[in-house]
Amino acid sequence: MRILSAALALAAALGLSTAAGAQGYPSRPITMVVPFAAGGPTDTVARLVAESMSKTLGQQVIVENVGGAGGTRGAGQVAKAAPDGYTVLLHHIGQATSASLYRKLPYNPATDFETVGLVTAVPMTLIAKTSSTPKSMPEVVDYVKANKDKVTYGNAGVGSASHLCGMLFMSTVGAQMTTVPYQGTGPAMNDLVGGQIDLLCDQTTNTTGQIRGGKVKAYAVTTKDRVKSLPDLPTMQESGLKDFEVAVWHGVYVPKGTPKEIVDKLNAALNVALNDPKVIARFADLGTEPEPKDRRSPAFHQQFLAAEIAKWKPVIQAAGVYAD
Known part of the structure; x- marks a missing residue:
């Protein structure tokens, strides 16, 4: 009974500690890992979002480029990070395709992260x-x-x-x-x-x-509709490549086990960023736009990720392309 009581007391203390940490979050800078080199398209998206999120959260969101292994090195780093909201990942479609591309992936894209929200489909x-x-x-x-x-x-x-x-x-x-x-x-x-x-x-x-x-x-x-910033450029389908469509969607993730209160705060800051006229205008210059509001929730993001993993698996298997 003493052992049980001690265990319950410890669990309660840990729960209170987690809740208190979530309430005071963030109290220091946040690292946003981009699993690709600086200056690339995903890095550009991350820096625009991070700048706006910093203002909302009251702490700097620092972009850190951790390239290599098709984005899996950086994603793996975040998967192993403490689930306290101070290490987040901004990744693109590769978060879904890596599940089928890599034979020895050291993490599970579907289960080792909490989804925060979709950002944009480029x-x-x-x-x-x-x-x-x-x-x-x-x-x-x-x-x-x-x-x-x-x-x-x-x-x-x-x-x-x-x-x-x-x-x-x-x-x-x-x-x-x-x-x-x-x-x-x-x-x-x-x-x-x-x-x-x-x-x-x-x-x-x-x-x-x-x-x-x-x-x-x-x-x-590669999208079904022409891009506003490049109106004279035809689509693949207009050019005779039927059903050819690829959009590189981006999403924000945190390690599995991150408290819901922290995920919600990050999601709220992300929504502010995606509603920011400066971010919207800059996205437009780059040929993209923020995801619609109904696609930005953690729940939708989770369902979308699962659907994308299922969508790309047969394509990759048919191509016979794998990486160790």
Whole structure:
């Protein structure tokens, strides 16, 4: 009985401690881990959101880039962090696809995190070096089919959004290109602009400025509707690639076991950020917009993540692409 009483007292004390911690949260800066290199599209989204969330929370939200292994290194770091709300993750679609891409993933994307809310779904664009011969998307398809392995396609590594888009493109047109993996889309973009590779599919947050500046040749966007910031650019479906649609959604996560009160505070701050006119305007410049309000809740985010894991699993298995 004494042992039982002591255990109950300890549990009650821990519960009170957790509740008190949640009430006083945040009392120090928060680290927002971005599992990709600085300067990339996901990093851009994170920094815009973090700046606004800092004002709402009254503590600085510091973005930390932990790249490597297609985003799994940074995600794994957050999964193992203390569930106190001071380490959060902003990840893209790779949080769902990593479940099927990696044979030895040291965490479970579906069960080792608490979902905070969806942020934005970013369109992608298929772009090429300026000296590229094809003048339209149908001509690109014909060119790839005719030249196959001679065509070089850059990506940011296994599991990256650019890798997924390229994999879906090659599957759709029925032709393989020579893929060139990079440590992030920044270096891949540099080589595309420099003419060292032929093609790249990347998020509008990273390509809009290059397209507008005439540094790359753009062929199509990957969403079902045209992008407001690039109104003259046709969609893949308009260009003859039926059912080709990819949007790189982003979400915020915390380690499993983080108190609901803390998750709710982070969600509230995220909603303020996504309603911020400055964030909305900057997103628009980058070819995207905040997720609708009904898609920002932790519950919706959790359901959406599960659905995305199920959606991409057969695509990845059919492609036979895996990473250790």
